[in-house]
Amino acid sequence: MTPAQRDDLMGTLTDIDERFSGSLHVSARSLNGTGAVELNSTAPVATASVIKIPILLTALRHAELGRIDLDRVSSPARDHGVQGSGILRLLRSDLQVTFEDLLVLMIATSDNIATNAVLAEIPGGVDEVNRMMDAVGLRRIRLRNPVDLDLIADDPELLGVAPVNQLRALMDAVQSRTAVSPWVSGRAEQILTTQLYLDQVTKFYKVNPYAAELAALAPLTVASKTGFVPGTRVDAGIVRWRTGGFVYACAAVGSLDESFASDAEPSLALADAGVALLEAFWTGPDIPLVPGAHRHV
Template sequence: MTANIPGPVRGRVTAAFTDAGVTGALCATDIDTGAAITLGADTPVCTASVHKLCLVATLYREAAAGRVDPTTPLDIPAQGRTPGPTGLAVMRDAARLSLRDLASLAIAVSDNTAADLLWDHLGLDTVNAAMRDLGLTRTIAVHNQAGLYATMLTDAGPGGRAALVDPAAVARLSVLDPARTNRSTPREIAALLGAVWRDEVCAGGWGDELRAVLGVQAWSHRLASGFPFDDVRVSGKTGSLPTQRHEAGVVEYPDGGRYAVAVFTRAASTAATLPGADAAVGRAARVAVDALRAADTP
């Protein structure tokens, strides 16, 4: 069920966005009761690297069905890797890693090369079919990380990567149009996470391992910044594009409360570094989760 956001809660969620100079959409769901706090939750959004959640979930769903062995090793040449600022993209030597270790890199440091090796092994059609089977019909991948990056540079024009802070170049980017890039909605991404935590994507040991992989992300500047407590666990995956900063994840409290949260934002500024916009993701998520927890309190 979806809660009607009380005026003060809606005002605080909106303030978290507007104070940081962003617009935002949010879905926060109690994984066990289905209660939800939403703001623009059915708005189509560009998923960017948040779509790696769909990719890794599909890997483990295929493993549970016996169609993929996630311990399968892949040889990774030193050349021809997908560009990116982390992981295998910045390493200089050939490597050999299993599918599930590639999944860990794709989540932990948003490794684009690791993700594309998984995209190539599984196929976009397999990932899209898995999302449809889970009822997530608006969650669609149209290109891998290399395709997304190449499209962005082509649209940016002769200025290349350096032009991605130029408002005129940013306005040309098709990767900022949900109709032309990897896409979903905050509600569907939160639903995917809820399904993972309820063992509906895969159960038993595979479900345990999937949740463990989704808990290894190194970044704490967005969603986790809203929950700075040693006894609260935050598992998540960021996504970033020019002007866009997202994160989706699960917040687990020591009393057993667990909440799937998806936050997608777009900044007015084209600056590459906007700490306030990053922090707004955690601030809005905290407001929504606090509201859900208050509603559960007798």
């Protein structure tokens, strides 16, 4: 990224921030370290479900050390009932799944029952997740409680809080295989590719989530976790393509639009920011964006 390209990117992001009814927070960096951008990136924000990435890493570390059995079967809906996102609350309470299934459900469908079941198996629970973030040097990423919608209804920060620059640094550590250990980082990125809610930063990217199954070529891949609460959207991830890529963490906070629609203002603010990031970091001939991908906020 040239200085002129970075200036153009900052100008676009600043314009989105000014038009958005809340505040836009962006931290992004190219995988080769040749370009980076920061906007309001040091202010702490409610993480929403993006805090499930530290939970994932902590659980995988304990599995790597033999303290958690990924094949252990349980009935999480029976013991960890909680409302909100996910699929387990819609299924039979005696449904049995493995611990590894819980990790995938926690990311792919942002399943809250799976999340609390995972936390319950981690020795030390919430405190251990925060200790793991301390160990990787990201002391401002804080998990505060298991998922409890009644608890966080008036204050989403009671689930988790972090500045986007530290969330982006965490994704950078995952992609470089330095988050906790190479195995933990690699397995975490694999699980993050199962994310089904690609409706924020990568909303307008030409992502084919079925490319591997169909043996199809895909212009890029995304490994990410999104989160939402009324008026706020948060997204952190890794975008890769054959000749490059970037890591990012973005948040659109405090919107007057508190709906959960896919075209709610905070979702579109992040989508606009995502378009600007891909245009700035892309190193191939044709930027893989869907038609009509520009300026919605």
